[in-house]
Amino acid sequence: MTSTTTIEAETVPVTTAPSGTATVTSLPQVDYPLPAWLPYGCPAWCGYGDEHDEDTHYDDRNHGGFAFNLVLTAFSSAISDDRDIATERPELNMNLVQHYREVEPRIWIGFNGTNKGVHVTISEAEKAARHLLDMVAAAHAAAAR
Numbered sequence: 001m002t003s004t005t006t007i008e009a010e011t012v013p014v015t016t017a018p019s020g021t022a023t024v025t026s027l028p029q030v031d032y033p034l035p036a037w038l039p040y041g042c043p044a045w046c047g048y049g050d051e052h053d054e055d056t057h058y059d060d061r062n063h064g065g066f067a068f069n070l071v072l073t074a075f076s077s078a079i080s081d082d083r084d085i086a087t088e089r090p091e092l093n094m095n096l097v098q099h100y101r102e103v104e105p106r107i108w109i110g111f112n113g114t115n116k117g118v119h120v121t122i123s124e125a126e127k128a129a130r131h132l133l134d135m136v137a138a139a140h141a142a143a144a145r
């Protein structure tokens with residue numbers, strides 16, 4: 001007997017800022033004004049684009065994009081008694097984020113649109129992703145026997 005687990009996944013579309021080669025010697029070609037704190041524009045994956053504005057608090061000057069939400073159908077409320085996390089429809093939220101002064105993005109992995117979660121480096125995410133794919137392959141191989 002086999003069992004099937006259904007995972008609902010929803011990709012949140014994001015618009016990307018015009019890509020380009022934002023370097024010290026080339027200014028981005030965008031059709032909206034860039035705030036003074038962001039003279040070289042956004043990385044290609046940033047979906048905020050013209051939402052960055054002059055009055056954004058320093059701590060909030062983040063690029064963001066590639067948002068992905070995943071409904072966790074196998075989540076057990078026994079894992080957490082936190083009401084923000086153990087809801088009827090727990091959801092994992094992931095996206096790229098990078099403060100405009102950081103050299104590379106991080107990945108946010110959180111729960112239910114709250115500030116409860118973790119940031120992982122790109123390297124950490126890559127290691128975890130490879131291991132997850134290995135586990136998925138092992139599970140599929142075992143199911144095929």
Ligand SMILES: [Zn+2]
Nearest residue numbers: 042046048063
């Ligand atoms: Zn941006």
